[in-house]
Amino acid sequence: MTQTDTPIEFGAETLPDPSGRVTPYRDPIALVGALLEHIDAGTTDLGPRVGRVPVAHYTDPARMAAELDLLRRTPVAFCPSAAVREAGSYVARESAGVPLLVVRGKDGVVRAFRNACRHRGTAIAEGSGCAHSFVCPFHGWVYGLDGSLSHAPDAYGFEGIDLATRALTPVACLEQGGLVFVQQEGEPRFDLVADVPGLTDDQVVVERERIPVEGNWKVLVEGFLEGYHIRQTHRSTFFPMGYDNLTVVEHAGRHSRVVFPFRRIESLRDTPPVEWHLGRALTIVDQIFPNAVIARLTAHSAFVAIEPVSQTRTILDITKVAIPEPDGTIADAVHRDIEFVENGLLEDRAMAEAVQRGMQGRIEDVVFGRFESALTHFHDGLAAELGS
């Protein structure tokens, strides 16, 4: 299927993908059909084989260094476009251990830079916000939204240095389908994310949070990609609303989509597709290889960048977006939705930390069942990129 930014035309026969894009994944009617078939048969999607990964891949600092290298030479999803909606709005955070700054210019173009002053390296921005320019907190060099150095106090002291060449160092950047992608090193390979489902223009940022977790980043990615743990881990949160070990799993290149139905999906059997509210019937998790996911929930979507800090420590950088009410406010239903998901995510984080602690127990490998096939696909992709 070809990819385009144009939303799908829809009528009685077809419904648009919740990302608002044409995606390589099956359309909503085929998706709901597949889920209902699994419900009726008591089955789930199975990959071609079980997976097996050495525990050293989660604990070895050398492996971590190789993965960070990979993340720097791979296009990665950095933040939603909604987080940099206005000219001057910016997001500053580390990506693969390198401080980056993403900012929308006065010309409407989103750019990425290394977040390091060209005087002595100080980070010139923190967190997110909106600025006319960036003033280095150390000695006051001033940078424009396009990264150019516009002022250096007492410039006469920098004899022989052409300050015009001391602009912020640019990083390859692409805004596409409601997401901002960056690639720090190497020839840009944004074609690898051309088909990635994104977010829609009408979504705004509801909240951002950064959560440190004592676990390898891959364990955190894995937690989003299988439904085998729903009954045991989410016994009183997600399980009463959903099903255990029942997912539809699809891949597009190295990326995956995993779909989890709610029990409410049953009501779609008797509802014409034009009246479907897919968000009430299922949760779609889009993994953007390697380290980002979009969880499309009932009343909001969460963009999660899973940022490795060390082999045993990860930051979840989460941006929650939703479509506002006509008067610009955020409906209570969105806040309730966020709260509902929050409790389940706490359970996921506790499990990720328990996995990591257990891995110090000198076990040899972990195995993934055929219904955990998105995990196998993820590790196959990493192995192919790393050559190991």
Ligand code: FES
């Ligand atoms: S380090 Fe930025 S002005 Fe000195």
Ligand SMILES: [Fe+2]
């Ligand atoms: Fe979970």
